[in-house]
Amino acid sequence: xxxxxxxxxxxxxxxxxxxxxxxxxxxxxxxxxxxxxxxxxxxxxxxxxxxxxxxxxxxxxxxxxxxxxxxxxxxxxxxxxxxxxxxxxxxxxxxxxxxxxxxxxxxxxxxxxxxxxxxxxxxxxxxxxxxxxxxxxxxxxxxxxxxxxxxxxxxxxxxxxxxxxxxxxxxxxxxxxxxxxxxxxxxxxxxxxxxxxxxxxxxxxxxxxxxxxxxxxxxxx
Numbered sequence: 001x002x003x004x005x006x007x008x009x010x011x012x013x014x015x016x017x018x019x020x021x022x023x024x025x026x027x028x029x030x031x032x033x034x035x036x037x038x039x040x041x042x043x044x045x046x047x048x049x050x051x052x053x054x055x056x057x058x059x060x061x062x063x064x065x066x067x068x069x070x071x072x073x074x075x076x077x078x079x080x081x082x083x084x085x086x087x088x089x090x091x092x093x094x095x096x097x098x099x100x101x102x103x104x105x106x107x108x109x110x111x112x113x114x115x116x117x118x119x120x121x122x123x124x125x126x127x128x129x130x131x132x133x134x135x136x137x138x139x140x141x142x143x144x145x146x147x148x149x150x151x152x153x154x155x156x157x158x159x160x161x162x163x164x165x166x167x168x169x170x171x172x173x174x175x176x177x178x179x180x181x182x183x184x185x186x187x188x189x190x191x192x193x194x195x196x197x198x199x200x201x202x203x204x205x206x207x208x209x210x211x212x213x214x215x216x217x218x219x220x221x
Contacts, residue, residue: 018192019180028063144171
């Protein structure tokens with residue numbers, strides 16, 4: 001019973017991590033700086049972007065390090081480029097996702113009581129059609145366009161079963177962040193293991209991005 005509690009609590013602890021990482025990457029950006037590429041894979045973060053100066057790149061690194069979800073921020077490169085007669089710094093960084101405390105954990109409760117509470121996060125499995133409708137509603141609410149929906153085969157586990165999906169969407173980075181936040185707030189327990197995006201026009205700070213998301217829904221066996 002205790003092992004099952006730990007398993008579900010581990011899933012819940014990662015439930016909002018990807019959404020928080022992207023939100024912090026965006027909110028920490030100084031004025032006139034933007035991201036051109038982001039890769040999040042199992043807690044590791046890589047990001048590329050552009051800024052008017054190295055001072056603003058340094059400000060960005062400091063803001064990220066002081067945030068709630070990103071740690072061990074390392075600048076990998078910062079190179080000056082001239083685009084349309086303007087100097088810009090093209091930077092690349094790496095970081096790791098910081099564990100987020102789960103304030104909902106019932107400390108001091110018995111394993112049976114904790115398991116009964118945690119079980120509310122694991123409703124019975126829906127069929128593919130209903131899950132597609134649910135995810136499509138989130139995409140529309142965020143302002144994105146879904147270009148691919150590819151469900152995988154159900155994976156039975158010791159304590160829960162999981163249903164993986166691959167999604168591709170297009171829109172703005174902030175719309176993608178809104179989508180990931182909405183996914184983490186659904187009644188069903190979704191965990192985003194990977195996401196990535198690239199700007200369609202990297203030299204345009206208002207460029208839309210194309211994004212890929214790999215997530216899995218956990219449900220009771």
